[in-house]
Amino acid sequence: MADRTVAELRQKIAQAREVIAHLVDKAAFNGTEAHRALDYFGGDAFDSKFLPWPRNDDEGLRPEDLNAANDD
Numbered sequence: 001m002a003d004r005t006v007a008e009l010r011q012k013i014a015q016a017r018e019v020i021a022h023l024v025d026k027a028a029f030n031g032t033e034a035h036r037a038l039d040y041f042g043g044d045a046f047d048s049k050f051l052p053w054p055r056n057d058d059e060g061l062r063p064e065d066l067n068a069a070n071d072d
Helices: 003-029 032-042
Strands: none
Touching: 003 032
8 A cells, every 4th residue: 555655646746747837837937946846846855945935035036036038
């Protein structure tokens, strides 16, 4: 049963990553924090410090500043 649960959780995380990728695409939010989320949910490692998300303080930018569409 444990192996099945782990497998199902891995599938659920993969589904979550696909949903996030779709939402990022539709929202045109393609900044650093979007890529950090996709990378995190695409990997196997757990980071207890992943949240808060987005981490605006780390880069000193607001969410709208992290959008690649704003790069001129």
